[in-house]
Amino acid sequence: MITSVQNEKVKQWKKLQKKKFRDIDQQFLVEGYHLVEEAISSQWNVIEIIAVEDAEIPQNISSLPVTVVTTNVLGAISNTKTPQGIAAVVKMKNNAWKQWKKIICIDQIQDPGNLGAIIRTADAAGFDSIILGDNTVDLYNDKVIRATQGSVFHLDIIHYSLNDAVSKLKKDAVSVWATTLEEATPYNQVTIDEKIAIILGNEGSGVDESLINLADHKVKIPIYGQAESLNVGVAAGILMYRVAEFS
Structure with a gap:
């Protein structure tokens, strides 16, 4: 379990709150059960799950790496007032031009x-x-x-x-x-x-x-x-x- 907001991994996650670092890493954060499940079910590249110890982990993420953190750590990387206890790092998707209607x-x-x-x-x-x-x-x-x-x-x-x-x-x-x-x-x-x-x-x-x-x-x-x-x-x-x- 990661317990310190000074942990290097936590610092990396926090950087994703800024566009500059999202663009460099080609990654972004999503928070909450609904968005995490949507990212996974839509087959985007979910790099890792971040969850507090007692969070209910969705069944469809069994193959993904899960990093357990304290509530304090999740709060440090969250932009919501009441984090739901789960977040994910997702790879940006570069879509190609298509024949849309x-x-x-x-x-x-x-x-x-x-x-x-x-x-x-x-x-x-x-x-x-x-x-x-x-x-x-x-x-x-x-x-x-x-x-x-x-x-x-x-x-x-x-x-x-x-x-x-x-x-x-x-x-x-x-x-x-x-x-x-x-x-x-x-x-x-x-x-x-x-x-x-x-x-x-x-x-x-x-x-x-x-x-x-x-x-x-x-x-x-x-x-x-x-x-x-x-x-x-x-x-x-x-x-x-x-x-x-x-x-």
Whole structure:
């Protein structure tokens, strides 16, 4: 059992709380029974399990190395107020470009809760892929991972320049929607094609103009009350379920 937070292994785990070291090691931490089980059942490369002595170890991890730690040690590497007693170190997954049919493109979204919610909703709505553009919050940020509730393990998620990605999607006969309020068509009046990509923009500035100009359709969600706009996660859900309903 590891009992000291000064243990070299613990120090290595703690480094994974920072993007710099996650990128160097190509590893990240997940916490809690649900996320650990999702990582394993989704066949990601789980490197090791970290658990307190009395934790209930899921049966499907019998072949994985388990490091037992004290509650104090787990608390030192955890980003949650009440750790569940189990965590895992997981290898990042580098997905390749594929011929997807339903795609979300993320343009500089900064809030981890928003990105996590979008990934979770994309999974629920039957989307295939998330393309993360430059200056978007780190996918492996602990708040993003928690907000996905395990959906991060179910989708093809890649990092790609969105200008290049949109051009490539159009060559793949994907109809590209850009969300904007200017000169846009209400989302429920746009034809649902067989292949669709939806570009969602930064919480403050929206979708970059260069991407809007590349899109096949400018799409908006009408505002009937006095709010200036919708939260990007909510808007994403409305658009994705519109596509799911007719595809």
